[in-house]
Amino acid sequence: MTKNYPQSVRIVEVSPRDGLQNIKTEIPTETKLELINKLCDAGISDLEVASFVSPKWVPQMADAADILRQLKPHPTTNYTVLTPNLKGFERALECGVKEVAVFTAASEAFTQKNINCTIDESLQRIEAIMQPALDNNIRVRGYVSCVLGCPYDGHIDASEVARVTKALIELGCYEVSLGDTIGIGTPLKAQAMAKTVLETVPADKLALHFHDTRGQALANLFACLELGIATIDASVAGLGGCPYAKGASGNVSTEDVVYMLHGMGIKTGIDLDKLALAGHYITQQLGCQNNSRIGAVLCTE
Numbered sequence: 140m141t142k143n144y145p146q147s148v149r150i151v152e153v154s155p156r157d158g159l160q161n162i163k164t165e166i167p168t169e170t171k172l173e174l175i176n177k178l179c180d181a182g183i184s185d186l187e188v189a190s191f192v193s194p195k196w197v198p199q200m201a202d203a204a205d206i207l208r209q210l211k212p213h214p215t216t217n218y219t220v221l222t223p224n225l226k227g228f229e230r231a232l233e234c235g236v237k238e239v240a241v242f243t244a245a246s247e248a249f250t251q252k253n254i255n256c257t258i259d260e261s262l263q264r265i266e267a268i269m270q271p272a273l274d275n276n277i278r279v280r281g282y283v284s285c286v287l288g289c290p291y292d293g294h295i296d297a298s299e300v301a302r303v304t305k306a307l308i309e310l311g312c313y314e315v316s317l318g319d320t321i322g323i324g325t326p327l328k329a330q331a332m333a334k335t336v337l338e339t340v341p342a343d344k345l346a347l348h349f350h351d352t353r354g355q356a357l358a359n360l361f362a363c364l365e366l367g368i369a370t371i372d373a374s375v376a377g378l379g380g381c382p383y384a385k386g387a388s389g390n391v392s393t394e395d396v397v398y399m400l401h402g403m404g405i406k407t408g409i410d411l412d413k414l415a416l417a418g419h420y421i422t423q424q425l426g427c428q429n430n431s432r433i434g435a436v437l438c439t440e
């Protein structure tokens with residue numbers, strides 16, 4: 140089979156949301172804003188800055204509106220926020236967002252734990268967001284979690300991933316990001332799952348969102364890149380994890396992804412040195428380990 144690597148890849152940076160949502164200590168809003176500014180400065184074009192979920196469920200995201208209010212529009216960075224339902228969407232709308240991300244999963248048990256409803260109910264909640272989004276000219280991105288396995292249900296059929304992905308596209312999502320929420324996949328399984336999804340949804344409407352719990356995320360991305368999928372979600376310093384996915388650790392680190400892509404001659408528009416500084420900044424602030432190999436190397440050179 141001919142390998143169809145993209146010439147450029149769009150990175151969706153999720154660290155201010157996915158990277159920070161699971162951190163138990165309070166992070167000042169100013170620190171989050173400084174991280175966001177550093178990521179913009181590094182050339183990140185798409186940045187998920189917060190989530191409008193229930194603050195009782197995810198206290199770390201309680202300052203989402205403050206972040207949005209204080210954030211200056213950036214000429215080259217598109218900000219997006221995660222919203223689980225109409226209430227979250229309306230809170231985001233009040234803050235003047237131009238894009239939201241909605242989320243569901245290919246696992247019933249995970250959907251219950253994460254958002255307290257069934258997959259079909261989550262799709263109905265998303266449907267309720269679509270008309271107001273259209274009326275307000277707001278783009279909607281979708282996520283499907285547990286595409287390579289679930290912490291509660293175990294095996295997940297790729298056909299179910301394809302069904303939910305197609306449903307999100309039909310509801311009006313411009314793109315769907317495929318989440319290996321617990322970083323359980325391996326390259327050939329990731330590729331097989333992506334091939335099944337590609338039978339119903341084209342590559343230019345798909346993104347890859349792989350957590351790195353078992354150190355497989357880069358290999359899994361590499362395996363899917365040759366299928367022509369050219370959007371990758373990542374988190375600087377490899378921060379991240381979902382509070383409702385037992386054992387889920389960080390996302391793949393943006394620094395490592397960018398290093399790999401640039402090494403393959405694939406453009407990202409990102410300045411790797413500045414990106415590493417952003418990763419260094421947030422790990423220093425949090426007093427945590429930098430999970431990016433490349434970030435750690437660049438910051439000690």
Ligand code: HMG
Pocket residue numbers: 157160190191192193194196197223224226227228230242253254255282283284285317318319320348350380381382383
């Ligand atoms: P619920 O308790 O079933 O909701 O939670 P409810 O409709 O019964 O409402 C209960 C209370 O929450 C009410 O307030 C609502 O007003 C309030 P009360 O009357 O008790 O004062 N409420 C809200 N408040 C603020 N913002 C909202 C909102 N909605 C209701 N949007 C809900 C349902 C979805 C809200 C809850 O389950 C929730 O917030 N879950 C958060 C899940 C989450 O953030 N998970 C992490 C992100 S997903 C992820 O990380 C995966 C991803 O990265 C991809 C991957 O890796 O696979 C995207």
Ligand code: MG
Pocket residue numbers: 157318320348350379380381390
């Ligand atoms: Mg995630």
